[in-house]
Every structure is written in C-alpha cells, then in structure tokens.
Amino acid sequence: MKKIPWAIPDIGEDEFNEVKKLFDINWLSMGPQTAKFEEAMKAYVNRKYALAVNNGTTALDIAFKVLGIKPGDEIILPAMTYIATGSMVLNQGAVPVYADIDRYTFTIMPEAIEKCITSKTKAVLTMDYGGNSCDYDIIEKICRKHGLYLIVDAAQSLGGYYKNKPLGSFGDIATMSFHSAKVMTTIEGGMIFTDNDNYAEKIMIMRNQGEDPREKYKHIMLGYNARLTDMQAAIGLAQFSKIKKYLTRRAEIAQKYIKAFSQTGKIQTIKIEKDNKMAWFLFPILVENRDEIDKKINEFGVDTRRCYHLPLYKHPMFSEYSDAYCENAEYISARVINLPIFPKLTDKNIDFIIEAVANAIK
Numbered sequence: 001m002k003k004i005p006w007a008i009p010d011i012g013e014d015e016f017n018e019v020k021k022l023f024d025i026n027w028l029s030m031g032p033q034t035a036k037f038e039e040a041m042k043a044y045v046n047r048k049y050a051l052a053v054n055n056g057t058t059a060l061d062i063a064f065k066v067l068g069i070k071p072g073d074e075i076i077l078p079a080m081t082y083i084a085t086g087s088m089v090l091n092q093g094a095v096p097v098y099a100d101i102d103r104y105t106f107t108i109m110p111e112a113i114e115k116c117i118t119s120k121t122k123a124v125l126t127m128d129y130g131g132n133s134c135d136y137d138i139i140e141k142i143c144r145k146h147g148l149y150l151i152v153d154a155a156q157s158l159g160g161y162y163k164n165k166p167l168g169s170f171g172d173i174a175t176m177s178f179h180s181a182k183v184m185t186t187i188e189g190g191m192i193f194t195d196n197d198n199y200a201e202k203i204m205i206m207r208n209q210g211e212d213p214r215e216k217y218k219h220i221m222l223g224y225n226a227r228l229t230d231m232q233a234a235i236g237l238a239q240f241s242k243i244k245k246y247l248t249r250r251a252e253i254a255q256k257y258i259k260a261f262s263q264t265g266k267i268q269t270i271k272i273e274k275d276n277k278m279a280w281f282l283f284p285i286l287v288e289n290r291d292e293i294d295k296k297i298n299e300f301g302v303d304t305r306r307c308y309h310l311p312l313y314k315h316p317m318f319s320e321y322s323d324a325y326c327e328n329a330e331y332i333s334a335r336v337i338n339l340p341i342f343p344k345l346t347d348k349n350i351d352f353i354i355e356a357v358a359n360a361i362k
C-alpha cells in the first residue's frame with residue numbers, strides 16, 4: 001500500500017448532505033439540481049449553454065455528432081492526450097491526424113496544426129494538458145481561415161485561463177469531465193459548452209434518447225441516455241462551492257514543487273505562457289531514465305501516473321490508422337511522470353513527495 005495516493009477527491013459531509021436532501025424528496029435522476037449545476041457552470045465558464053452529461057467521453061462523442069462529423073473526415077488533434085480525445089474521433093469513423101505538441105507547454109502547436117490541414121480536414125480538436133491552455137488566439141484564427149470547426153476537449157481545464165478568458169469558453173463546442181480525480185467532481189460526469197442555439201438544442205435532444213422535447217416518446221434523432229443524475233449534480237454543486245479553495249491549494253502545491261525542483265537541474269516542469277493560468281489538474285515532471293525514477297518514487301511510498309506514456313498513435317487501437325511520428329510527443333511521453341496534486345495533500349505530504357523525487361534522481 002502506497003503512503004501517498006496519486007489523487008483522492010475531497011468528498012465528505014457537504015456532498016453527503018446535499019445528496020441526502022434528494023433522498024428525502026425522492027428525486028435523484030436528472031432534474032432541478034442538474035439545471036442549477038448547469039447554471040453555475042455556464043456562468044463560471046462564461047458560455048451561453050452548459051449542458052450536463054454522464055461523462056466527458058460521451059460529451060466528446062455528442063460534440064462530434066452535433067457538428068456532423070462523418071466517416072472519412074479528418075480531425076487534427078494533439079499527438080499526446082488522454083485516450084478518449086482520440087477514441088471518440090475513431091467512434092465517428094473519422095480519421096485522426098496527429099499534430100505535435102509543444103516541448104514546454106505540452107499543448108498542440110499551432111504551426112503543426114497548419115501542416116496537417118488537407119481538403120478533408122473538418123475540425124481541430126484541442127486539449128488543455130493538465131489545465132494548461134493552448135494558444136487559442138492563433139488556433140481560432142487558423143480555424144476561421146480554413147473553415148474548420150474548433151472542438152475543445154476541456155476535460156482537464158476547469159479553473160484555467162487563457163489570457164483573461166476561462167478555459168471551456170473556447171471552441172464551437174467544448175467538453176469537460178468531472179471524473180473523481182478532476183479539479184472538482186460529480187464522481188462520473190461531464191459538461192458540454194456552446195454558444196450556439198442550434199447545437200445546444202441538438203445536445204439536449206441527443207443526451208435524452210433523441211426524444212422530441214415537445215412530445216414524449218417521439219424520437220427525432222439517434223440519441224443516447226447520456227443524462228447526468230441530480231444526485232451527481234448535487235455533489236457537483238457542493239464541490240463547486242469550494243472551487244476557489246481547491247484551485248488556490250493546487251496552485252500552492254505546484255509552486256512548492258516548482259521551487260524545489262528548479263534547484264535540481266535534472267527536472268523539467270511545465271511552462272505556462274505569460275498571461276495564462278493553469279488549473280493544475282496535473283503536475284508533470286520530465287526526467288531522464290523515467291521508468292527507473294518512477295519506480296523509485298513509488299517504492300519510496302508515493303503513487304504516480306504517466307500521463308501519457310504513449311503518443312496516441314502508438315496505442316494498438318490507433319496504430320493501424322497511422323505511421324505518424326511527432327518528435328515532441330515522443331520526447332515527453334518517454335519522460336513524463338505526474339506527481340500527486342490534490343487539495344487534501346498536507347504540507348508534510350508535499351515535503352515527503354519532494355524528498356521521494358530528490359531521492360530517486362540522486
């Protein structure tokens with residue numbers, strides 16, 4: 001048993017009390033709490049619509065379907081990201097085209113996007129690694145110039161900013177995840193953001209079995225049961241009331257790590273562009289001899305992750321579609337270790353983690 005886990009959610013009495021209230025009134029499926037949660041998220045992310053769904057993977061699937069992505073369409077996406085970013089491209093029968101990521105910010109490089117554009121390209125799909133923003137001014141300009149949709153996988157982005165704009169506010173459609181390790185959680189859950197009335201209507205229909213909102217049991221499009229429950233929304237609302245505290249603590253932990261690791265000369269930490277704010281969902285470090293060092297950190301009693309130790313195109317499920325090679329994604333994937341970063345970590349825990357890393361790289 002590891003002494004310090006990689007992540008644990010801050011779930012307790014607040015969340016329990018909110019859920020208990022729903023048991024008392026006997027309304028647990030999608031309803032008023034979900035609407036309240038959507039209102040809160042929409043205001044926070046500064047969007048016209050925030051529509052709750054059952055997870056961030058389905059959110060992406062619905063985003064593609066709403067935009068009419070078809071088999072054979074090419075979607076440009078970062079070469080290193082969580083599997084769902086890419087698997088939902090495959091789910092449309094669309095073709096993932098891998099753009100390299102920046103060696104320092106770990107986000108998709110605008111110049112790499114431009115190189116990937118062909119007559120078949122329909123959309124650019126970005127992901128804010130660990131809540132570190134992509135360069136949206138340039139990416140939006142590229143999309144406008146070439147008539148491409150911008151879809152943002154903002155699964156990890158809650159609380160981050162690009163210049164003075166909250167992450168999740170970019171893209172024709174942006175999607176988010178509230179999985180239990182995330183900055184805030186509904187245990188499982190997701191959100192789809194858009195400013196477009198037509199997309200919003202389709203999302204609402206699609207998440208509810210394609211049912212006509214005007215006539216129950218009449219189904220006007222192919223849909224899902226992608227509804228969030230009110231029980232989850234109530235947990236989300238309780239979590240959301242503490243978001244400022246969570247983000248502040250994450251940033252504090254990150255600063256402690258950065259200060260400690262910058263003195264070693266052997267550890268690269270992530271670069272945050274001036275004017276941006278990272279949500280610090282992840283705290284990645286890059287080290288040589290990663291597997292050996294990771295093992296030592298684990299043996300010391302600290303759990304870690306390797307997000308993501310394979311570029312997307314190296315997963316067997318993708319490799320048959322591509323012979324891609326992206327130099328920076330390869331470099332980062334071979335060196336990345338993600339350290340624990342969650343609000344419940346104490347200062348003592350952080351010192352212990354820093355000691356574990358120092359010990360491992362000696």
Ligand SMILES: Cc1ncc(COP(=O)(O)O)c(C=O)c1O
Nearest residue numbers: 055056057082084085155177179
């Ligand atoms: C970048 C990214 N995309 C998509 C997802 C999928 O979200 P979910 O786990 O809620 O389905 C995640 C979740 O970890 C993620 O990190």
